[in-house]
Amino acid sequence: MRGYVNIPGSVDCNCCKVCGARPIIVLIKDIGYVVKCPVDDSHYRTHPGLIDINDWNIHNTNCINHAEEKSIFSFH
Numbered sequence: 001m002r003g004y005v006n007i008p009g010s011v012d013c014n015c016c017k018v019c020g021a022r023p024i025i026v027l028i029k030d031i032g033y034v035v036k037c038p039v040d041d042s043h044y045r046t047h048p049g050l051i052d053i054n055d056w057n058i059h060n061t062n063c064i065n066h067a068e069e070k071s072i073f074s075f076h
């Protein structure tokens with residue numbers, strides 16, 4: 001097992017505002033889940049608990065290339 005889950009493209013989720021990567025979901029021991037940048041642990045991560053993509057989106061509103069990221073992960 002990888003230890004993380006990719007967020008499906010059908011979920012509206014902003015990219016990391018620092019590096020532009022699409023976030024992943026990671027289980028932190030028995031504490032809970034975090035949404036975090038897969039590239040660098042020093043980039044923003046949500047507080048452990050339930051999966052909180054809204055919190056991730058609030059803190060990552062200024063993506064490097066949000067339009068391109070939307071077109072890559074859009075199924076429409």
